[in-house]
Amino acid sequence: MSPKLSHQIITVTLNPAIDQTVFVDHLVPGTMHRANRSHRQAGGKGINVGTMLSIGGASVAVTGFLGEANPSIFESHFRHHNLEDGFVRVPGETRTGIKIVDAKSDSTTDLNLPGPAPTKAQCDRLMKQLLKLVMPGMWVVISGSLPVGVAPSFLVEMIGQLRAADAKIAVDSSGEALTAAIEAGVDLAKPNADELAEFLGETPKGFKSVLKAARQLHHDRVPNLIVSLGDEGALFLSEKAELMASAPPVQVVSTVGAGDSLLAGYLQGLLRGHSAPDCARLATVYAWSRLESLVSALPDDETLSKRLARVIVQPIAPYHP
Numbered sequence: 001m002s003p004k005l006s007h008q009i010i011t012v013t014l015n016p017a018i019d020q021t022v023f024v025d026h027l028v029p030g031t032m033h034r035a036n037r038s039h040r041q042a043g044g045k046g047i048n049v050g051t052m053l054s055i056g057g058a059s060v061a062v063t064g065f066l067g068e069a070n071p072s073i074f075e076s077h078f079r080h081h082n083l084e085d086g087f088v089r090v091p092g093e094t095r096t097g098i099k100i101v102d103a104k105s106d107s108t109t110d111l112n113l114p115g116p117a118p119t120k121a122q123c124d125r126l127m128k129q130l131l132k133l134v135m136p137g138m139w140v141v142i143s144g145s146l147p148v149g150v151a152p153s154f155l156v157e158m159i160g161q162l163r164a165a166d167a168k169i170a171v172d173s174s175g176e177a178l179t180a181a182i183e184a185g186v187d188l189a190k191p192n193a194d195e196l197a198e199f200l201g202e203t204p205k206g207f208k209s210v211l212k213a214a215r216q217l218h219h220d221r222v223p224n225l226i227v228s229l230g231d232e233g234a235l236f237l238s239e240k241a242e243l244m245a246s247a248p249p250v251q252v253v254s255t256v257g258a259g260d261s262l263l264a265g266y267l268q269g270l271l272r273g274h275s276a277p278d279c280a281r282l283a284t285v286y287a288w289s290r291l292e293s294l295v296s297a298l299p300d301d302e303t304l305s306k307r308l309a310r311v312i313v314q315p316i317a318p319y320h321p
Contacts, residue, residue: 006059006084007059007060007061007084007133008058008059008060008138008139008271009050009053009058009059009060009061009138009139009140009141009267009271010060010061010062010063010086010130010133010134010138010139010140010141011046011047011049011050011053011060011061011062011063011140011141011143012046012063012064012130012140012141012142012143012158013044013045013046013047013062013063013064013143013144014064014065014142014144014145014146014147014150015044015064015065015095015115015144015145015146015147016042016043016044016046016047016064016065016066016074016094016095016115016144017043017044017094017095017096017097017112017113017115018040018041018042018043018070018073018094018095018096018097019039019040019041019042019043019096019097019099019256020038020039020040020096020097020098020099021038021039021040021099021101021254021256021294022035022037022038022098022099022100022101023035023036023037023038023101023103024036024100024101024102024103025102025103025104026102026103026104026105027100027102027105027107027109036103039294039295040073041073041077041294041295042073042074042076042077042078043097043256043257044064044143044144045143045144045172045173045259045260046062046064046141046142046143046144047062047074047077047083048143048257048260048261048264048296049141049143049172049260049261049263049264049267050062050081050083050141050264051077051081051083051264051296052257052260052261052264052265052268052286052290052296052298053264053267053268053271054081054082054083055081055296055297055298056264056265056268056286056298057268058267058268058271059082059084060083060084061083061084061086061133062078062083062084062085062086062087063086063087063088063126063129063130063133064087064088064126065087065088065089065090065115065116065118065122065126065147066087066088066089066090066094067089067090067091067092067093067094067095067115067116068089068090068091068092069091069092069093070093070094071087071089071094074087074094081296086129086130086133088118088122088125088126088129090116090118090119090122091116092115092116092117093115093116094115094116095112095113095114095115095116096113097110097111097112097113098110098111098112098113099111099254099256101254106252108254108255114148115147115148116147116148117147117148117149117150118147118149118150123150123154127157127158127161130158130161130162131161131162131165134162134165134167135165135167136165136166136167137166137167137168138167138168139167139168139169139170139267139270139271140162140167140168140169140170141170141171141172141263141267142155142158142159142169142170142171142172142173142181143171143172143173143260143263144172144173145173145174145177146176146177152176152177152179152180153180155177155180155181155184156180156181156183156184159181159184159185159186160184163184163185168187168188169181169185169186169187169188170186170187170188170189170190170224170263170267171186171188171189171190172189172190172191172259172260172263174191174195174198175195175198178191178195178198178199179199182199182217182221182222183221186222187222187223187224188222188223188224188225188226188266188267189217189222189224189225189226190225190226190227190228190259190262190263190266191227191228192227192228192229192230192259193210193227193228193229196210196213196214196217196227197213199217200213200216200217207229207232210227210229210235211235211316214227214235214237215237215242218237223238223239224237224238224239225237225238226262226263226266226283228259228262228287231249231250232246233245233246233247233284233312234246234262234280234283234284234287235316236266236276236279236280236283238276240275240276241276241277241315242315242316243276243277243280243313243314243315243316244313244314244316245280245281245283245284245311245312245313245314246284246311246312247284247285247287247288247307247310247311247312248310250288250291250292251292252291252292253291253292253293253294254291254293254294255291256294257290257296258287258290258291259287260290261286261287261289261290261296262283262284262286262287263283264283264286265279265282265283265284265285265286265287266279266280266282266283268282268286269281269282269283277313280311280313281308281311281313282308284311284313285304285307285308285311286298288307288311289304289307
């Protein structure tokens with residue numbers, strides 16, 4: 001489709017997935033199970049980010065690679081959430097990610113199937129599509145894993161061209177993809193504690209160690225850094241503040257998309273011109289809302305305001321300009 005240039009932000013999902021969540025009473029390997037229920041939806045980290053941004057009122061273009069054999073679930077999702085579809089179709093089926101939720105242990109087992117492998121020509125086509133969609137000063141969010149056969153060097157090339165177009169780059173990935181993106185130069189990154197440790201080649205133990213590692217990465221490489229800490233909350237480090245935000249205890253329905261929603265809420269705050277504490281607060285409420293739902297959703301305005309008031313945002317250290 002022809003880009004409309006009506007969007008405020010772009011998300012890139014190179015390796016999307018159909019999320020199939022299956023609920024069982026107790027998972028016992030090697031035995032037969034009867035599922036209590038299941039839920040199937042379009043997924044992928046960048047799509048999750050874009051969906052929450054759109055629900056919150058932002059205009060969003062989504063792009064990446066999509067299997068041409070099974071696009072209908074994604075196309076329906078894009079229409080329903082008013083997402084501008086900039087995905088490049090490639091031969092084959094978009095992969096499925098199976099998540100088995102064990103009610104007894106309150107744990108989730110992930111089975112991530114492989115997806116299609118884009119060719120060099122299709123990677124070039126995606127790059128051209130991105131450059132048509134992007135405008136100076138616009139945020140581009142690159143999220144998730146790399147497809148089969150796509151090297152981290154493709155991310156380096158992508159980020160280089162986007163930076164030349166004066167875009168602002170946010171990344172949420174892991175392993176070689178995260179390393180390549182950070183070394184190429186990004187404006188925002190959102191690792192969790194384990195991903196942060198892997199990037200730095202360390203093993204942070206406890207909050208102080210994680211904070212030290214986060215400060216190191218923020219000071220050396222990343223102007224805006226979010227480190228998700230699970231049910232403890234998240235760290236938000238920027239040029240204006242170092243903050244820790246946490247929500248009250250949440251009735252978790254599913255953890256799928258919670259980290260993506262955290263990033264979406266923070267970016268939503270940036271788009272609205274919020275202060276650093278208010279961006280952290282909105283990010284936390286977006287993640288809170290996603291934890292309580294199988295699908296991307298936000299509560300009504302009254303409930304949202306009440307939740308914002310219940311989020312605790314504390315400065316970690318004074319800011320010295």
